[in-house]
Amino acid sequence: MAPKTTTRTNCTTQPQVSGDPQPEVLTGAPVADGPPPPHPLTDEELRLLTGTVQQSGTGVAAAAGPAPTMAPPQATTTDLPAAVGTPITGQTVVATYAEQSNRNAWAYLSTAGWKKLSDLTDTGSTTMTLLAAHARATGSAPYVDENPAGTIGTLYVW
Amino acid sequence: MAGKDRVDVGAVQRALETQNHPWEAAENHLTRLSGDDRARRLGVPLPDEEHLALLEQRAVQLRARLLEPPSVAAAALPAAFDLRNIGGQNYVSGIRDQGNCGSCVAFGSVAVLEGTARYTRGLPTLDSDFSEAHLFYGWGSTVGVNCNTGWMPLPALTFATNDGICFESEWAYTAGNTNGGSAPANWQQHRAKATGTVDVTNKVEDIKAHLTSVGPVTGCFVVYTDFFSYKSGVYQQTSGKVEGGHCVAIVGYDDAQQAWIIKNSWGTGWGMGGYGLIRYGQCYIDTWSNIAVTGVNVRTWTSAKKVIGGYSTGHDRNGWVYVQDNGWLHVGGTTGTAHVAMFADLLTAKEKGAYVNAYSDDGTIKTVYAY
Numbered sequence: 001m002a003p004k005t006t007t008r009t010n011c012t013t014q015p016q017v018s019g020d021p022q023p024e025v026l027t028g029a030p031v032a033d034g035p036p037p038p039h040p041l042t043d044e045e046l047r048l049l050t051g052t053v054q055q056s057g058t059g060v061a062a063a064a065g066p067a068p069t070m071a072p073p074q075a076t077t078t079d080l081p082a083a084v085g086t087p088i089t090g091q092t093v094v095a096t097y098a099e100q101s102n103r104n105a106w107a108y109l110s111t112a113g114w115k116k117l118s119d120l121t122d123t124g125s126t127t128m129t130l131l132a133a134h135a136r137a138t139g140s141a142p143y144v145d146e147n148p149a150g151t152i153g154t155l156y157v158w
Numbered sequence: 159m160a161g162k163d164r165v166d167v168g169a170v171q172r173a174l175e176t177q178n179h180p181w182e183a184a185e186n187h188l189t190r191l192s193g194d195d196r197a198r199r200l201g202v203p204l205p206d207e208e209h210l211a212l213l214e215q216r217a218v219q220l221r222a223r224l225l226e227p228p229s230v231a232a233a234a235l236p237a238a239f240d241l242r243n244i245g246g247q248n249y250v251s252g253i254r255d256q257g258n259c260g261s262c263v264a265f266g267s268v269a270v271l272e273g274t275a276r277y278t279r280g281l282p283t284l285d286s287d288f289s290e291a292h293l294f295y296g297w298g299s300t301v302g303v304n305c306n307t308g309w310m311p312l313p314a315l316t317f318a319t320n321d322g323i324c325f326e327s328e329w330a331y332t333a334g335n336t337n338g339g340s341a342p343a344n345w346q347q348h349r350a351k352a353t354g355t356v357d358v359t360n361k362v363e364d365i366k367a368h369l370t371s372v373g374p375v376t377g378c379f380v381v382y383t384d385f386f387s388y389k390s391g392v393y394q395q396t397s398g399k400v401e402g403g404h405c406v407a408i409v410g411y412d413d414a415q416q417a418w419i420i421k422n423s424w425g426t427g428w429g430m431g432g433y434g435l436i437r438y439g440q441c442y443i444d445t446w447s448n449i450a451v452t453g454v455n456v457r458t459w460t461s462a463k464k465v466i467g468g469y470s471t472g473h474d475r476n477g478w479v480y481v482q483d484n485g486w487l488h489v490g491g492t493t494g495t496a497h498v499a500m501f502a503d504l505l506t507a508k509e510k511g512a513y514v515n516a517y518s519d520d521g522t523i524k525t526v527y528a529y
Contacts, residue, residue, distance in 0.1 A: 061492075062473070062474040062475035062476070062491075062497075063473070063474060064473075064476075065471050065473025065474070065475075065476030066471055066473070066476070067478070067486065067488070068467075068469035068478050068480070068486045070467075070469070071280060072466050072467055072480055117472070118471065118472025119472065120471075120472030120473060120474075121472060121473060121474040121475075122474075122494055123474050123475045123476075123477070123491075123494040123497050123498055124470065124471060124472035124473050124474060124476060125472065126494075126498050127470040127476070127477035127489075127497070127498060127501050128470045128471075128472065130468075130470075130477075130498070130501060130502055130505055131468050131469075131470050131477075131505065134468060134505045134508065134509055137509055138509055151472070153471055153472055154469075154470075154471050155468075155469065155470050155471075156467060156468070156469050157467060157468045157469075158466065158467045158480075
């Protein structure tokens with residue numbers, strides 16, 4: 001996909017970087033130029049590349065992902081879950097962003113800014129998009145766990 | 159009907175007086191029964207002489223251990239724990255009455271299943287009224303168990319693990335199954351199934367650890383005549399003869415009183431509203447047969463509930479919803495499209511505060527209505 005070349009400062013406009021388009025920074029900080037750097041392939045990605053597993057949509061059970069451990073806010077136990085990355089709490093979703101590239105959905109957290117939702121799988125990206133949109137619609141501040149790679153790997157919305 | 163050899167409660171009280179009243183005795187619906195009818199309120203076959211000698215040896219060793227300083231593992235456990243009151247929440251299902259049938263093992267075992275299902279989910283209001291009748295008259299009968307033979311909790315909970323049991327609403331218990339109940343043809347669509355059994359017999363610290371981390375544990379013990387008249391306090395055998403073996407669910411403990419908290423199956427008219435305290439090491443309560451389960455899967459409709467929370471990671475089909483009174487349920491889907499469709503329906507219901515009725519198959523939503 002050809003990269004966009006224009007720059008804008010309005011969150012309702014198209015994103016402006018090469019590679020998978022990224023949402024524009026709402027607070028005025030520039031978006032890094034160039035596509036995101038490659039990351040080491042995960043075991044799952046390697047298996048997908050070598051064709052040893054089927055992707056979703058083929059009627060097979062999904063490999064088990066991590067289960068939620070967080071209790072609802074009104075529960076007697078309100079311990080936060082063990083974070084894999086950096087937890088972000090108390091910030092609402094101000095905006096969301098997606099475009100036609102595969103698994104390229106973002107959410108704008110009120111202070112942390114644009115964060116890409118995990119692009120590990122199709123359904124993972126989609127369900128996180130639904131959750132982020134739901135958090136934005138309800139004004140609920142989600143519990144977010146940001147991966148070391150900078151993407152949101154876990155979302156809780158109450 | 160009053161029995162000719164009913165319990166002489168006055169004699170029990172006099173015996174207690176000689177021992178400075180370790181517990182209180184009172185008349186109740188059991189003390190008025192005949193010896194034969196009392197025996198049918200039990201349901202664990204007494205051990206043979208060889209086994210009895212082993213149990214006695216264990217009990218002597220346990221009582222000696224209780225006099226020693228606690229181990230590091232024991233010291234790490236809370237000094238008291240009660241599944242009926244954890245932060246004001248009660249994870250123990252209601253008191254039942256086995257009536258005139260030696261089915262105590264079914265009641266002790268199902269209490270373990272019900273309490274574990276609730277406690278492991280952190281859901282005191284989980285619909286977990288499972289069928290003692292299915293376990294006893296259904297599965298028990300396949301191995302020759304009936305009201306007169308008695309049973310043991312390990313085989314009972316093994317049936318619950320390998321096969322599962324339906325809900326009470328589908329096969330209600332009556333003593334002797336006089337209502338002619340049976341499991342409906344499609345009972346497996348609405349059932350509870352344990353994920354595994356754990357034997358913590360003769361391991362006091364392990365019993366306590368299981369209680370605090372997973373849920374109730376069965377306790378089998380020898381019943382003496384005076385036990386039927388128990389009203390309150392910490393029970394220890396003071397008088398009477400051996401009446402038989404019995405099974406209850408241990409639902410807590412109190413080190414200060416050196417006692418287990420037990421849930422009996424003799425109705426609320428016995429003990430403290432159906433509950434009692436038995437001193438550690440008494441009557442083989444902690445050395446004979448202490449069986450528990452590692453968890454309980456449930457296959458059921460949630461009925462009309464609200465979605466409270468949502469969760470997702472980047473993994474394939476790993477959307478979850480927290481459903482009122484049901485906890486976290488994984489959203490299923492044989493395809494990614496189905497998974498996303500159900501997840502969207504559930505989140506929409508959450509956003510609108512609408513009700514959902516989801517079919518959960520061992521914690522995975524397979525079907526959902528939102529309305």
